[in-house]
Amino acid sequence: MESIQHLLYQAHKASTAIKLLEDDKKKALLKRLAIILSENHALIIEENKKDLDKMPDTDPKKDRLLLNDARIADLCTSIKDIAALPDPAGQIALEHTTANGLFIQKKTVPLGVVGVIYESRPNVTIDVAALCIRSGNVCVLRGGSDALNTNICLVNLIHSTLKEFGLNQAIVQLLPTDRKHITEMLTAVKYIDIIIPRGSQQLIDFVRENSMVPVIETGAGVCHTYVEKTALLDNAAAIVVNAKVSRPSVCNALDTVLVDEEVAVQLLKLATPGLLNYKVEIFADDDSYAILNQLQYPYLQHATAEDFGREFLDFKCSVKIVNGIDEALEHIGKYSSKHSEAIISEDKPLAERFINEVDAAAVYVNASTRFTDGGVFGLGAEIGISTQKLHARGPFALEKLVTEKWFVRGDGQVR
Numbered sequence: 001m002e003s004i005q006h007l008l009y010q011a012h013k014a015s016t017a018i019k020l021l022e023d024d025k026k027k028a029l030l031k032r033l034a035i036i037l038s039e040n041h042a043l044i045i046e047e048n049k050k051d052l053d054k055m056p057d058t059d060p061k062k063d064r065l066l067l068n069d070a071r072i073a074d075l076c077t078s079i080k081d082i083a084a085l086p087d088p089a090g091q092i093a094l095e096h097t098t099a100n101g102l103f104i105q106k107k108t109v110p111l112g113v114v115g116v117i118y119e120s121r122p123n124v125t126i127d128v129a130a131l132c133i134r135s136g137n138v139c140v141l142r143g144g145s146d147a148l149n150t151n152i153c154l155v156n157l158i159h160s161t162l163k164e165f166g167l168n169q170a171i172v173q174l175l176p177t178d179r180k181h182i183t184e185m186l187t188a189v190k191y192i193d194i195i196i197p198r199g200s201q202q203l204i205d206f207v208r209e210n211s212m213v214p215v216i217e218t219g220a221g222v223c224h225t226y227v228e229k230t231a232l233l234d235n236a237a238a239i240v241v242n243a244k245v246s247r248p249s250v251c252n253a254l255d256t257v258l259v260d261e262e263v264a265v266q267l268l269k270l271a272t273p274g275l276l277n278y279k280v281e282i283f284a285d286d287d288s289y290a291i292l293n294q295l296q297y298p299y300l301q302h303a304t305a306e307d308f309g310r311e312f313l314d315f316k317c318s319v320k321i322v323n324g325i326d327e328a329l330e331h332i333g334k335y336s337s338k339h340s341e342a343i344i345s346e347d348k349p350l351a352e353r354f355i356n357e358v359d360a361a362a363v364y365v366n367a368s369t370r371f372t373d374g375g376v377f378g379l380g381a382e383i384g385i386s387t388q389k390l391h392a393r394g395p396f397a398l399e400k401l402v403t404e405k406w407f408v409r410g411d412g413q414v415r
Helices: 003-017 023-039 041-052 067-082 122-135 146-162 180-184 203-208 233-245 261-277 286-294 325-335 348-357
Strands: 094-098 103-110 113-118 137-144 170-173 194-198 223-226 254-260 281-284 300-302 317-323 340-344 362-365 383-385 394-396 401-407
Touching: 003 103, 003 113, 003 137, 003 170, 003 180, 003 362, 023 041, 023 122, 023 146, 023 203, 041 146, 067 122, 113 122, 113 180, 122 137, 122 146, 122 170, 137 180, 146 170, 146 223, 180 203, 180 281, 194 203, 223 325, 233 254, 233 340, 254 261, 254 325, 261 286, 261 317, 281 286, 286 300, 286 317, 317 325, 325 348, 340 348, 348 362
Parallel strands: 113 137, 113 194, 137 170, 223 254, 223 340, 254 317, 281 300, 281 317, 340 362
Antiparallel strands: 094 103, 103 401, 383 394
16 A cells, blocks of 8 residues: 655654744745735636536535635635734743753744645635644645645645745645545654544544544534524524525534524514525424424424434524523533534623533624634634634634743753
């Protein structure tokens, strides 16, 4: 079997060069990369079309795969935003001199080699490369076969930029898509410092269960919006529709609507026209089914137990009517993936209770869960949304691509 060990070794070796690169040069490199991507937008779209043509229009992942002029322009803006952020490495977290004269410092340093396994999303290729370069890390990318042409094109443009700056092209490595190489990545403890899976729950579970390299989970989102009885219902309906239909294939899209029984009829009457415009299929519990059926909503199914706690990634959602906040909190506690959760309410104490009790990376009051995003949060971009609690939680962005290192300077002290 062909091995990727030589590629991983080259990535490991390249980590010294990017770690020592001056801050101004990293900024300049990223600004130049943004220009090169913009100048080559037609080529990127051409290669992207080759991948798009292989995927049926009915596949919800097709939206994730798409790169057009607007999305390429957004990527270029994101790169420039990342360049403008302060370098998270080299920051002094602590320093002091001990009684015996040792000068001790704790500084932030790059993680080293960051391995990312992802599906469909070629924007991840650019986001990860830019974030890693800015923070002094090497990245090893294993994208999916469905985005192969696009990813090769993007990495070639990154390599041309690195070459222009006299840097090792192994600073950004694109690995073969053959699945047999994933296991090799997951056991490459000598060469990879951290693995980040971004994609389906199946992918994340496989990486977590099989990796010998430390893992930070990102991606899977089972997101709820609870419409409480004091909500401004026009606002609530608009938020529910936005959270579901604006980009249903992403992890911060709404999956389940919980609505207080006192306002269920009014809320569903207001929300269904917007959902109907996108032919959203609703999986409803018995109470909401009766209301939606009376409203003659055409895309209606009886919910099963599996429809709660389900990440739909499509124009589909589940609806459940609840009797107050306690039942809503209990439901979210049982089914949440701890990604993003929202309450729509005018009762401020109750809303505060909700966001303090819900265990999720991002919690919202009177806003759409679609805002959970590194760029929106002012972080430039993200590798993904972390749903775990160690090292990074929420948008896993530039600030978290470092670890700590102790520097101790003496003049002959012994213990």
